[in-house]
Structures are given as C-alpha cells and as structure tokens.
Amino acid sequence: MARLLPVPTPAPVSRRTAVAGLAALTGTLAGTLTGCTDSSLPTGPTDPPPTGSPSSSASGSTTRDHDVRLAAQVLDSEQAMLDRVLAALRAHPRLVATLAGARAAHSAHVDLLIGAVPPEARRPAPAPRRRPVTPRSSAAALSVLAGREDRLARLRTTHALDARSGPFARVLASMSAAAAQQSALLAAAARDQR
Amino acid sequence: MTPLEALQQALAGEHAAVYVYGVLGGRVSASAEPELAARLTSAYTLHRGRRDHLTGRVRAQGEQPVAAQVSYRLPGPARTAAQLVDAARVTERRCAAVYAAAVAGTSGADRRWAVDALTDAAVRGLSFGGSAEPFPGVAEL
Numbered sequence: 069m070a071r072l073l074p075v076p077t078p079a080p081v082s083r084r085t086a087v088a089g090l091a092a093l094t095g096t097l098a099g100t101l102t103g104c105t106d107s108s109l110p111t112g113p114t115d116p117p118p119t120g121s122p123s124s125s126a127s128g129s130t131t132r133d134h135d136v137r138l139a140a141q142v143l144d145s146e147q148a149m150l151d152r153v154l155a156a157l158r159a160h161p162r163l164v165a166t167l168a169g170a171r172a173a174h175s176a177h178v179d180l181l182i183g184a185v186p187p188e189a190r191r192p193a194p195a196p197r198r199r200p201v202t203p204r205s206s207a208a209a210l211s212v213l214a215g216r217e218d219r220l221a222r223l224r225t226t227h228a229l230d231a232r233s234g235p236f237a238r239v240l241a242s243m244s245a246a247a248a249q250q251s252a253l254l255a256a257a258a259r260d261q262r
Numbered sequence: 263m264t265p266l267e268a269l270q271q272a273l274a275g276e277h278a279a280v281y282v283y284g285v286l287g288g289r290v291s292a293s294a295e296p297e298l299a300a301r302l303t304s305a306y307t308l309h310r311g312r313r314d315h316l317t318g319r320v321r322a323q324g325e326q327p328v329a330a331q332v333s334y335r336l337p338g339p340a341r342t343a344a345q346l347v348d349a350a351r352v353t354e355r356r357c358a359a360v361y362a363a364a365v366a367g368t369s370g371a372d373r374r375w376a377v378d379a380l381t382d383a384a385v386r387g388l389s390f391g392g393s394a395e396p397f398p399g400v401a402e403l
Contacts, residue, residue: 169394176396180403225377234263234366241365241377242400245358245384249394252385 131232136189142227142240143181144191149220149247150174152200156209159202163210166257170213170250177243210258217251268367269319270328272376275360276313277330282353283309285336286346295343301389305350308386309357312379319372347390354387362399 153170157163203209224244231237263271283306292299320327337352339345361380365373384398397403 173394173396176403221381225374225381228365228377229370229374234368237373238362238366239397239400239403241373241380242362242397242403244377245381245398246394246396248381249384249388249398252388253394 134232135236136185138227138230139181139185139236140189140191142224142243143178143185145220145223146174146177146181146243148200149216150178152202152213152216155200156202156213159204160206160209163206166210166254167213169253170217173246173250177246180239205261207258207261210254210261214251214254214258217247217254221245221247221251263363263367265368265372266320266323266325268364268376269316269323269372270325271367272360272364272379273313273316273320274328275357276309276316277328278334279309279353279357280306280313281330281334282336282349286340286349289340290343290346298343298346302346302350305354305386308382315375351387351390351392354383354390354392358383358387358399359401360399 150171153167153174157167157171203212221244224240224247228237228240228244231240283302287299287302287306290299290302317327337349340349358380361376361383364376365380368376380399384395387398388394
C-alpha cells in the first residue's frame with residue numbers, strides 16, 4: 069500500500085541559520101545570495117533576461133539585492149502588524165488569550181526577518197510612527213485586526229510572487245497563510261464577542 | 263526542482279488527498295454528523311478540482327501527469343467522527359507542506375495558485391481542529 073501524501077522535502081531552513089543573514093534564511097537561496105545563480109530556480113516576473121547581458125555573478129547579486137530589499141519591506145509590515153496586536157492588547161487586556169496566536173505568529177516573523185536582513189538594508193523607521201488606534205469595543209478591535217490580517221495575507225502573497233528565490237518565496241507564502249489563519253480566527257472571535 | 267517536478271509532486275499529493283477524502287466521506291454518517299459530512303464533501307470536491315487543475319497544467323507542458331496509486335494509507339484509524347476530523351486535519355497539514363514546496367519550485371501563475379492552495383489548506387485545517395502556526399507548511403521553522 070502506498071504511503072499517505074508523499075510530501076516533498078525541500079532543503080530545510082533552520083532558525084539558527086536564519087540569523088546568519090538572508091542567504092541563510094532561505095537555505096538553498098544561498099546559491100542566489102552568494103552571487104552564483106542557480107539556473108534551476110524559477111525566475112520571477114521581473115527577472116533579467118536569462119541570456120546575454122548580465123553575467124552570472126551580476127544577475128546573482130541583483131537577485132540577492134532584490135530579495136534583501138523585499139525582506140526589509142516584509143519586516144516593516146510584520147513589525148507594524150505586531151504593533152497593532154500589542155496596541156489592541158494594551159487597550160483590551162482581557163483579549164490576551166484571543167490575541168496570543170497573532171502575537172506569536174508576527175513575533176516569530178519579525179524575529180526571523182530581523183536576523184535575516186542585514187542592518188544596512190533595514191529601512192529607516194517611518195518617523196514619527198503613528199501609534200495604532202484600537203477601537204474601544206473588543207468586538208470592533210478584533211474585527212479591525214481580522215481585516216488587517218486579511219490585507220497582510222494578500223500583501224504577503226504579492227511578495228511571494230515577487231521573490232526571486234524559490235525558497236524565500238516558500239517562507240513568504242507560509243507567512244501569508246499564517247496571516248490568513250489569524251484573520252479567520254480573529255473574525256470568528258469578533259463574532260463570538262457580539 | 264524544476265517547475266514541472268513541482269507540479270508533479272503537488273499532483274501526487276492531491277491524488278492522495280482525493281483518495282483519503284473519498285474514504286472519509288464514505289465513513290461519515292450524514293444523518294448523525296451532517297455538518298462534518300458537508301465539510302468532508304466540500305474538501306473532497308476542492309481537492310478533486312485541484313488534482314484536475316494540476317493534471318491539466320502538466321499536460322499543457324507536454325508531459326504525462328503522474329498517476330494515482332491504487333490506495334493510500336489513512337492517517338490513523340479514521341472510524342469515529344473525532345478520528346475522521348483528525349485524519350482530515352493531518353491531510354490538510356500535509357497538503358500545506360506540499361504546496362509550500364510547490365511555491366518554491368514554481369513562478370508566475372503556478373506560484374500564485376500554489377500560494378492560494380497553501381493558504382486554503384492552512385485555513386481549512388483550522389476547521390478540522392488544527393491550531394494556527396507561525397509558519398504553516400514549513401515544518402522546520
């Protein structure tokens with residue numbers, strides 16, 4: 069009898085290697101991020117033409133720079149989402165259990181990306197960052213967060229499509245799915261509060 | 263992994279998911295558990311559609327789609343309603359891993375489709391008692 073669901077095993081990405089830089093975040097992305105391109109990697113929509121002008125190493129560094137910039141953007145939006153969750157927690161301490169999952173997910177995303185984006189690639193914090201406003205009713209607060217998570221999931225999908233490296237795209241797609249899970253759970257919790 | 267290999271791996275996963283949901287749907291009592299029966303039927307229909315889509319994508323590249331196996335081992339005993347829910351949850355978790363891998367191996371429209379499938383598996387898994395995770399489909403994180 070055949071085994072259930074043959075699950076492919078991509079090269080693993082470990083937390084420990086993640087903190088060594090974006091190259092490590094994406095494991096096999098190392099090929100793209102150390103300057104040599106892997107021709108088997110799928111190419112993104114805006115990739116340079118495969119033949120002709122850019123040398124292999126030049127296109128490798130373009131790819132790396134592109135994905136590092138993308139990771140810096142992702143870090144910004146994950147931090148902003150985490151800030152929203154924490155603001156909702158300050159306004160509604162009783163939601164601590166309800167918001168635990170969202171807090172854990174976005175904290176994990178921020179941690180991974182902080183270790184992965186080199187400091188020189190970080191985007192300056194938008195000054196002054198507005199503190200997120202949380203509605204006074206807990207149901208409304210949850211509903212607003214659910215909507216934000218949904219927007220974040222869709223944004224992260226476009227990031228996954230934009231990533232040049234397949235392994236990095238895999239991580240971004242997973243983050244999109246995590247935000248979609250939170251959106252579903254928070255929307256359900258908002259309905260329960262009413 | 264080439265894009266074609268990624269599609270073939272996802273197709274192999276969907277063959278298994280369609281088989282498992284077919285069995286689970288046959289074991290649920292529609293009168294005693296109408297809501298669970300509806301969720302299993304919905305999942306079966308969805309995965310069958312995915313299998314057909316992937317079959318078409320592989321054929322469009324002039325390749326022979328990977329065939330289904332005769333049978334697949336069920337995740338767990340899958341007899342009681344609770345066990346059926348467990349089996350469905352495990353199946354969605356494995357689908358999430360399959361589609362996360364497919365995201366890495368594809369680009370463009372196929373990648374978008376794989377991201378949507380990963381998201382659906384992650385959210386559908388919640389309806390079968392799954393917990394939210396920071397990195398659905400990426401077990402090593």
